[in-house]
Amino acid sequence: MTTALEIADLDCFYGEVQVLHGLSFELRRGEVHCLLGRNGAGKTTLLKAIMGLVPARSGRIMLGARDLTRLPAHEVPKAGVAYVPQGRRLFAEMSVAENIEIGLMARGKGAATRENVLALFPILRERLKQRSGTLSGGEQQMLAMARALCLGPDVLLLDEPTEGLMPSMIAKIRETVEQLGERGVSTLLVEQRVDAVLPVADRVTFVENGRVRATVGVDEVRADPDVVKRYVGVG
Amino acid sequence: MAFGPHLLLATLEGLVNSAVLALTALGLSLVFGVMRVVNVAHGEFYMLGAVLAWWVASLVSGHPALGFLVALVVSPLIVGAIALASERLVLRRLEYNPESTIVATIGLLYIFQQAALTFYGPEARPVEAPFSYRVLLPWFGYSGYKLAVIAASALLLAGTWYMLTRTKIGLVMRATQYDRETAQAFGIPVTKVYAGVFALGAMLAAVAAVLTVPISQAHYLMGRDPLLLSFIVVIIGGLGSLRGTVIAALLVGLSDGIISVFYTPTLAKIIATLLVAMVLVFRPQGLFGTAAR
Ligand SMILES: Nc1ncnc2c1ncn2[C@@H]1O[C@H](COP(=O)(O)OP(=O)(O)O)[C@@H](O)[C@H]1O
Ligand SMILES: [Mg+2]
Numbered sequence: 064m065t066t067a068l069e070i071a072d073l074d075c076f077y078g079e080v081q082v083l084h085g086l087s088f089e090l091r092r093g094e095v096h097c098l099l100g101r102n103g104a105g106k107t108t109l110l111k112a113i114m115g116l117v118p119a120r121s122g123r124i125m126l127g128a129r130d131l132t133r134l135p136a137h138e139v140p141k142a143g144v145a146y147v148p149q150g151r152r153l154f155a156e157m158s159v160a161e162n163i164e165i166g167l168m169a170r171g172k173g174a175a176t177r178e179n180v181l182a183l184f185p186i187l188r189e190r191l192k193q194r195s196g197t198l199s200g201g202e203q204q205m206l207a208m209a210r211a212l213c214l215g216p217d218v219l220l221l222d223e224p225t226e227g228l229m230p231s232m233i234a235k236i237r238e239t240v241e242q243l244g245e246r247g248v249s250t251l252l253v254e255q256r257v258d259a260v261l262p263v264a265d266r267v268t269f270v271e272n273g274r275v276r277a278t279v280g281v282d283e284v285r286a287d288p289d290v291v292k293r294y295v296g297v298g
Numbered sequence: 299m300a301f302g303p304h305l306l307l308a309t310l311e312g313l314v315n316s317a318v319l320a321l322t323a324l325g326l327s328l329v330f331g332v333m334r335v336v337n338v339a340h341g342e343f344y345m346l347g348a349v350l351a352w353w354v355a356s357l358v359s360g361h362p363a364l365g366f367l368v369a370l371v372v373s374p375l376i377v378g379a380i381a382l383a384s385e386r387l388v389l390r391r392l393e394y395n396p397e398s399t400i401v402a403t404i405g406l407l408y409i410f411q412q413a414a415l416t417f418y419g420p421e422a423r424p425v426e427a428p429f430s431y432r433v434l435l436p437w438f439g440y441s442g443y444k445l446a447v448i449a450a451s452a453l454l455l456a457g458t459w460y461m462l463t464r465t466k467i468g469l470v471m472r473a474t475q476y477d478r479e480t481a482q483a484f485g486i487p488v489t490k491v492y493a494g495v496f497a498l499g500a501m502l503a504a505v506a507a508v509l510t511v512p513i514s515q516a517h518y519l520m521g522r523d524p525l526l527l528s529f530i531v532v533i534i535g536g537l538g539s540l541r542g543t544v545i546a547a548l549l550v551g552l553s554d555g556i557i558s559v560f561y562t563p564t565l566a567k568i569i570a571t572l573l574v575a576m577v578l579v580f581r582p583q584g585l586f587g588t589a590a591r
Binding site: 114115116135136137138139140141146148152154155156157161164165166168169170210214 | 466469470472473476477479480481482483484485486487488
């Protein structure tokens with residue numbers, strides 16, 4: 064299996080406070096790789112560092128042969144990394160169609176990609192003119208994912224996509240994540256709760272205090288739920 | 299003159315005020331809205347627009363319309379270039395920190411003013427209007443040029459509205475305004491957008507000034523009133539709202555024109571300032587702005 068994204072010895076700071084300590088792991092092509100850790104462990108910071116939104120003080124973030132830490136933030140999506148931020152961060156005052164348009168513009172994608180993405184989330188097609196801030200929570204999450212998939216990304220970063228959603232919506236999001244691998248997308252999925260990831264993840268990396276504790280296959284977690292407690296002290 | 303025609307005259311003068319003010323204030327509002335910085339030197343871009351218009355027009359011989367038209371194109375372009383340089387050399391280095399930017403643009407204000415005094419001098423000079431046609435109404439004649447200013451401003455405002463709401467450039471500007479970080483995550487080069495918006499804001503002020511110089515003259519201190527009135531308009535209209543800016547400019551420009559004609563200009567300024575105070579107390583986000591998120 065080839066590597067889609069490799070992170071090596073990453074250190075990140077907010078001011079003088081170090082949040083990520085020599086963090087390393089790899090995302091394989093086509094897998095759903097889950098990052099599990101408590102609130103404040105540094106998961107969001109890691110995703111922001113990949114996107115170039117938080118500077119890396121040292122270490123590398125390799126997308127194929129390119130080191131993303133050397134790119135300005137706005138070049139990272141163009142290299143093929145799409146981001147679904149925690150809390151969705153839609154352009155709330157803009158319409159659904161405009162949010163999608165911004166996703167398409169990032170890598171110059173056109174009508175074919177748009178159709179493809181809308182086919183994945185048919186409900187958005189009915190809401191194209193609606194102001195995105197007035198969508199329900201689940202619909203907003205779908206739009207955030209649709210906007211990111213409009214890049215036609217090689218790597219997708221998902222930050223707590225099921226946070227605060229109803230079970231029916233969580234199922235829908237999960238279903239979409241499962242299909243991503245077939246589309247050639249490698250997914251880095253951040254969650255706080257293990258039950259949210261067990262059904263979709265291929266591998267799980269446990270993060271604690273900005274450090275990787277362990278990376279294990281999902282079968283190992285299923286077989287022995289206690290590993291979660293051992294590594295991050297949460298269930 | 300009877301009351302009716304007198305009111306009509308005052309209204310026309312007020313509309314000319316509004317037309318110029320709307321363009322100037324829109325420039326300030328765009329910079330304020332997208333970049334979240336207060337540009338205290340905005341009035342000086344207006345002044346530079348007027349002074350450069352005089353300089354350009356004085357270089358062009360032949361029919362006055364030719365000199366004016368060349369100035370209408372060239373002066374805003376030069377002002378845009380000056381704004382780009384200011385953004386690159388000053389604002390970007392301050393990382394658009396709101397407080398530092400206020401102080402820095404006060405500095406720019408004095409630099410531009412003193413530069414104008416040095417190279418242009420203390421005189422007030424007019425630019426000849428491109429045409430001197432007078433529209434004859436039953437009660438009085440009225441400058442055809444002033445009516446053309448109103449039309450030109452309306453066109454430019456409509457053009458800006460179209461750009462903001464219907465084009466990709468406008469979409470990129472709005473995305474940067476709402477959420478700078480997420481905009482970057484979607485490939486939007488926000489520093490380039492900032493530079494473009496800053497230049498655009500300055501150019502709107504410069505265009506407004508070029509339209510004004512045939513009516514009132516170019517002078518190195520002429521930037522103060524437009525700055526003050528633009529702030530009033532932006533506060534009343536609401537941050538980053540184009541509709542609010544236009545409506546507030548109409549409100550302020552018309553009331554200024556009408557009250558100045560029937561009472562005194564001072565009363566007009568008092569009322570405008572009072573209005574600002576009321577808006578700040580009862581609706582801090584402005585009449586048409588949305589509350590800060
Ligand atoms: N903008 C910021 N400035 C300073 N500290 C921050 C900032 N964002 C997050 N932190 C701190 O960094 C640590 C990691 O946060 P975060 O990456 O959001 O964790 P997680 O997403 O795993 O919950 C926390 O201690 C948090 O308080
Ligand atoms: Mg987080």
